Amino acid sequence: MTALAKPPGTGAPGTAGPSRFARLKLTRAERRGLRTGLLFISPWLVGFLAFNLYPALASLYYSFTNFKILQEPRWTGLDNYAKLINDPIFWKSLTNTLYLTVVGVPLAVVVALGIALLLNRKGIRGIGIFRTIFYLPVVIPGVAAAILWIFLLSPVNGLVNQSLRVVGIAGPGWFYDPAWAKNGIILMTIWAAGDVVIIYLGALQGVSRALYEAAEVDGAGAWVKLRHVTIPMISPAILFNLITGAIAAFQSFTQAFVISAGVGRGNDGSIGGVQNSLLFYGLNLYNNGFRYFQMGYASALAWILLIMILVATLVLLRASRNRVYYESAQ
Amino acid sequence: MVALIVLAVVYLTPFVWMISTSLKTLQQSLVSPPVLVPNPIVFKAFTDALTKMNYPLAFRNTLIYAVPAVIGTVVSCSLVAYGFALVRWRGRNTMFLIVLATMMLPSQVTLIPLYVIYAKLGWINTYLPLLVPTFLGSPFFIFLLRQFFMGMPKELMDAARLDGASELRILATIVAPLSAPALITVGILTFIDKWNDFYGPLIYLQKPELQPLSLAVQVFQTQHGTDWPLLMAASVLVAAPLVVLYFFAQRKFIEGITLTGLKG
Numbered sequence: 395m396t397a398l399a400k401p402p403g404t405g406a407p408g409t410a411g412p413s414r415f416a417r418l419k420l421t422r423a424e425r426r427g428l429r430t431g432l433l434f435i436s437p438w439l440v441g442f443l444a445f446n447l448y449p450a451l452a453s454l455y456y457s458f459t460n461f462k463i464l465q466e467p468r469w470t471g472l473d474n475y476a477k478l479i480n481d482p483i484f485w486k487s488l489t490n491t492l493y494l495t496v497v498g499v500p501l502a503v504v505v506a507l508g509i510a511l512l513l514n515r516k517g518i519r520g521i522g523i524f525r526t527i528f529y530l531p532v533v534i535p536g537v538a539a540a541i542l543w544i545f546l547l548s549p550v551n552g553l554v555n556q557s558l559r560v561v562g563i564a565g566p567g568w569f570y571d572p573a574w575a576k577n578g579i580i581l582m583t584i585w586a587a588g589d590v591v592i593i594y595l596g597a598l599q600g601v602s603r604a605l606y607e608a609a610e611v612d613g614a615g616a617w618v619k620l621r622h623v624t625i626p627m628i629s630p631a632i633l634f635n636l637i638t639g640a641i642a643a644f645q646s647f648t649q650a651f652v653i654s655a656g657v658g659r660g661n662d663g664s665i666g667g668v669q670n671s672l673l674f675y676g677l678n679l680y681n682n683g684f685r686y687f688q689m690g691y692a693s694a695l696a697w698i699l700l701i702m703i704l705v706a707t708l709v710l711l712r713a714s715r716n717r718v719y720y721e722s723a724q
Numbered sequence: 725m726v727a728l729i730v731l732a733v734v735y736l737t738p739f740v741w742m743i744s745t746s747l748k749t750l751q752q753s754l755v756s757p758p759v760l761v762p763n764p765i766v767f768k769a770f771t772d773a774l775t776k777m778n779y780p781l782a783f784r785n786t787l788i789y790a791v792p793a794v795i796g797t798v799v800s801c802s803l804v805a806y807g808f809a810l811v812r813w814r815g816r817n818t819m820f821l822i823v824l825a826t827m828m829l830p831s832q833v834t835l836i837p838l839y840v841i842y843a844k845l846g847w848i849n850t851y852l853p854l855l856v857p858t859f860l861g862s863p864f865f866i867f868l869l870r871q872f873f874m875g876m877p878k879e880l881m882d883a884a885r886l887d888g889a890s891e892l893r894i895l896a897t898i899v900a901p902l903s904a905p906a907l908i909t910v911g912i913l914t915f916i917d918k919w920n921d922f923y924g925p926l927i928y929l930q931k932p933e934l935q936p937l938s939l940a941v942q943v944f945q946t947q948h949g950t951d952w953p954l955l956m957a958a959s960v961l962v963a964a965p966l967v968v969l970y971f972f973a974q975r976k977f978i979e980g981i982t983l984t985g986l987k988g
Binding site: 420424427428430431432433434435437438440441442444445446448449450452453456463509512513518522524525526527528529530531533534535536537538541542543545546548551553556560585592641644645647648651652655656676679683684689692693695696697699700703704707 | 725727728731732735736737738739741742745753754756757758800803804806807808811812813814815816819822823826828829830831832833834835836837838839840841843857859860861863866891916919920922923926927937938939941942945946949950952955956958959960962963966967970971974978
């Protein structure tokens with residue numbers, strides 16, 4: 395129990411005083427508080443130990459073994475990691491995923507910002523209806539959305555290419571064309587970015603009118619106000635959307651799974667689209683874990699994924715330092 | 725305003741096209757240039773989809789998954805959030821940081837060991853791997869409810885404590901009723917999340933008779949390739965209940981999403 399006792403600052407706010415610092419023994423009331431607190435959080439505690447901590451450590455262990463679910467894992471050291479570095483499929487899945495992250499996420503974040511700015515202007519009537527429309531794609535199940543988009547983007551009869559034909563553009567093969575398949579996914583991501591729009595709207599509504607008025611007094615036009623008032627003021631929301639978007643892109647699975655299952659599978663039943671153009675990191679992991687039952691290798695892939703997500707988050711946080719304005723910090 | 729209307733039409737078009745196609749025959753759906761309002765309107769795709777993908781069974785399976793998950797999430801997250809927000813104990817904030825840290829853990833990292841455990845327990849092809857974890861709290865909702873609970877007036881609770889009420893009783897009779905909006909938001913977000921969940925059922929539910937709508941419609945798609953009216957009807961049937969729920973509970977949705985952004 396004493397192991398849980400922490401120096402002040404980590405304890406409940408306002409309860410920690412200097413006199414407490416040296417005191418490791420808990421009073422009766424404190425003991426009761428600790429017992430009650432732990433009792434209330436016990437569901438999470440059990441879940442954390444059984445469904446987070448143990449499996450995370452176990453998969454780290456598996457990643458150093460040859461493990462095919464039916465046999466006991468056999469220690470092979472860094473073999474899985476060496477295999478991974480030399481596996482062209484791993485690199486393919488990584489570049490596919492990075493494309494989605496580097497091209498798709500910023501695009502979705504910018505388009506959503508544009509929509510939010512349009513919605514946030516004064517005197518827009520029926521804002522509720524517009525909000526409903528832009529959020530609707532988020533509500534419908536990912537599988538249904540993917541099936542819908544296979545249809546919309548089908549090369550000959552699809553609505554998108556038929557519309558393009560009307561204006562004299564020959565549309566691409568989308569999911570059937572390795573060069574265009576990922577752009578199809580990006581299009582879907584932009585369409586389903588309604589939650590990002592809502593988050594921006596919340597942030598935009600928090601920007602003080604006085605700032606705009608001050609800018610107007612200084613003769614600022616619409617662009618200057620956007621560039622020097624709006625964007626700095628909502629920069630925490632932009633950063634948040636970039637980070638959550640990047641994390642989601644790294645783990646993207648359902649759309650590509652459904653599309654590649656519909657557009658054509660590999661001979662071994664693996665999934666990844668035409669010429670593996672839709673083989674994202676999560677799909678490669680799924681193929682290895684649940685098609686080839688290479689549980690050790692799949693665990694190594696999972697740990698590399700975790701490290702990449704942590705690195706990407708840190709890079710975004712660091713790059714945004716000095717560029718993101720936090721009201722409370724000023 | 726014009727730009728907004730054009731964008732809204734663009735965003736709506738896929739839905740309109742989905743519904744329009746679901747009311748056509750296969751021949752009608754292949755006509756070029758495309759026709760928006762089918763003539764005649766046929767419901768055959770819907771009746772076919774209902775029977776061929778065994779919709780009632782898949783619908784029931786989805787509810788078997790989503791309803792207990794909502795109960796489990798709301799109950800466990802309110803208990804845990806109460807422990808973090810309104811009970812004072814040493815180490816509480818450190819422990820809460822761990823809750824926040826687990827949000828960063830991608831599910832793929834725990835997937836394989838969990839699969840191994842569930843296989844050993846004989847839980848594959850049951851709903852247990854999907855349902856049991858929902859009774860053990862979800863970090864994001866714990867966070868959300870904790871924020872909500874911390875903003876509540878303490879006087880009522882202190883008065884109840886003086887009257888000798890237990891903490892559990894305070895949660896049940898004072899805190900929970902006062903946080904009904906937040907609890908409903910958590911419930912609705914969980915419901916959509918489970919309704920749409922594809923990965924969990926894909927991994928754990930291989931038997932066709934156990935598959936919820938999300939998985940059933942995907943299997944259906946691989947069987948009916950390019951029969952678009954049929955596939956669109958099936959997609960409409962899978963999406964419709966959520967869309968209806970969304971129209972009734974829009975405010976809750978938007979509040980939930982706005983709260984998501986607040987943590988940024």
